[in-house]
Amino acid sequence: RNSLAILINLVSLFEAMDVFNKFTGKLARTYETSDRNSIEGILSKSREAFNSMKTMSVHDRIKALQIVLEKILENGDSLSDLITEETGKPKKLASNEVLAAENIIEAAIQALNNLSYGTINYPLLGNAVNYSIYRNFARGTVAGTCDYGNPLSSAALKIAASVATGNALLIFPSRIAPTPSLKLISYVGDTQLPEHMVQTILSEESEILDELLSLAHKSQGNWELVFDDDEFHEFTMLENFERRPENRIAIIWNDADLDSAAESITKSLFMASPGSYIRSMKIIIHRDVSEYTLNRFIEIISSIKIGDPSDPDTGIGPLVSGIMVSMTSDVLEEEIRSGSYPLLDLNIRNPFIHPVLLDSTGNNGPMSMKGVFGPVMAIYRIDSLQEVVDMCMVGGDCTDASLYTSDINIVRSLFERLGFSSLNVNMEPALNPEYFRTLFSSELNSPIYTKRSVLNL
Incomplete structure (x- = not known):
């Protein structure tokens, strides 16, 4: 299991994929392989890995995540260099993303350490991974994407949630900036997690997404392939720049x-x-x-x-x-x-x-x-x-905005008239939680996220 291709169980569904240095425009690396596994073969391996994950103790899963975390810490500089090379993200921001990946893995470790029972069928993850597509319980094989803007931390989120919940993982790195994700996924090969627990698909073709989506939510015994359709739609849109984003x-x-x-x-x-x-x-x-x-x-x-x-x-x-x-x-x-x-x-x-x-x-x-x-x-x-x-x-x-005012009445008026799902309030005294408890009653279903509450997370 020393080969990168074996470590990440790389499934190639294309002949070659070129990745470029975003600053110089020069070819940085090419991913290619002659091995063209079928979709059925991929899912069969994931099913086997899922069944093996059922027998792993909480302690062993914590140990696996600790190994992944140690590898991130050991290779932080090289990981940030890869992020900068393939995304164009400035070095200091790339270093911040490495730190974010560390924090996500640490959150999953902490969540598992806090479990009061010996199995991990339905764990609650920390805030950093709580919104993951895996819904925090074991289903079988779950699938997720890594975006080109945050290729390392988005991969860390998928891995942390998957290991914590006991799901096998089918992951789609960005074809624009795949290497940071692939490097992180390769660290899984240094753990005692089941082989094929993480399988990676690199594809230039949208048809592979359509084929896998057609299999989603189809149970086979105790195994189920679970997708988040919205995430894959967003992934396809971003990778192909098919439409303009919201301001x-x-x-x-x-x-x-x-x-x-x-x-x-x-x-x-x-x-x-x-x-x-x-x-x-x-x-x-x-x-x-x-x-x-x-x-x-x-x-x-x-x-x-x-x-x-x-x-x-x-x-x-x-x-x-x-x-x-x-x-x-x-x-x-x-x-x-x-x-x-x-x-x-x-x-x-x-x-x-x-x-x-x-x-x-x-x-x-x-x-x-x-x-x-x-x-x-x-x-x-x-x-x-x-x-x-x-x-x-x-x-x-x-749906969301940042608001700069100290007048709580302005905050309330805009929130009620526009129906924000989140509103980032940036000034005292309007961001004082006491005001929100007093003025925003329970009939308002959408939460308000203030600058203070974000800093406290």
Whole structure:
């Protein structure tokens, strides 16, 4: 089990797949094999692994996860280098993703350590993996994807949840940035987990997803193949850039701490997002404070270093795909034709897009409807709460946003009128949980996530 292909039980459903360095554009590695196992063979091996997992004690599963964690700690620098190479994510953000993977594995270990019984058929995982597709109980073979923006931590989530719940795992690494996921999966081969407990499919063809989806939820004795259809739909969309994403939304009211708001928004959009996975933001600013806030945005953006993601000082690296660059460029051209104007000089040279700040007030161009996979901030100046509501609703329902105000009545009004599933409130006293317990009664089914509660997780 020393070969990488054997360690990860790599199932090749294509002749060759090339992976490129996102900064240099040079070929980094090619994955290929002559072994073309059938789907039936893959699932048969998973069924055997699932049956073997039933006999593993909690102690043995904890030990297996500890070995995986030790390998991450030993290889942290090389893992972050792979993330930077294949995603374009700046080095410091790649290091953060390695830390995130460590935390996910540690959360699963802690959850298993806290079990009060000897078997692990229905464990409760920690918050870091609690939202996983596996629903936290043993079903048979579960399947999941690794996204190109977070190839290591998304693989860690699947592995941690699968081992903790006793499921065999069929995993789809991103074809754009597969190697960080494959490296992490290979560490499973150093444990005593059953062979074929994790099987990996790399595929250029969407037909393989369709074929596997057609088998989902079909029981065979005690074995069942379980998919999350929404996750696979999102995976296919992102890998093929088939449609534009939803904008993220930030709302800055006239009582906001403007310096803090500008720094927080810029960091979350440009410097805290994966370089390959940046998604545009619709920023709605009260007109009374718009000029000062825009000047602060320009100052902060101008200080961000764009370039080689392996440079520790780089804040924004290359985008993950030339298709992404081209799509963003086309949308920006249409947006400018419809009346928006850039507040910074446009600088788009594949694979880079320098941060774009658009004044889009009064414009119903494409950025008001949908976002782009690029570092774009579309600014909309407003005077009233009704304008905020109207702007949030353009293009469809608004599900989440960041809100910068100290006025709890503004928070309540927007939450009730827009039906947010989550609202990140960033200023005292509005983010004080006592206010939420007092003003938001139980008839509001959607939770509110404040900055404080996120920090406490």
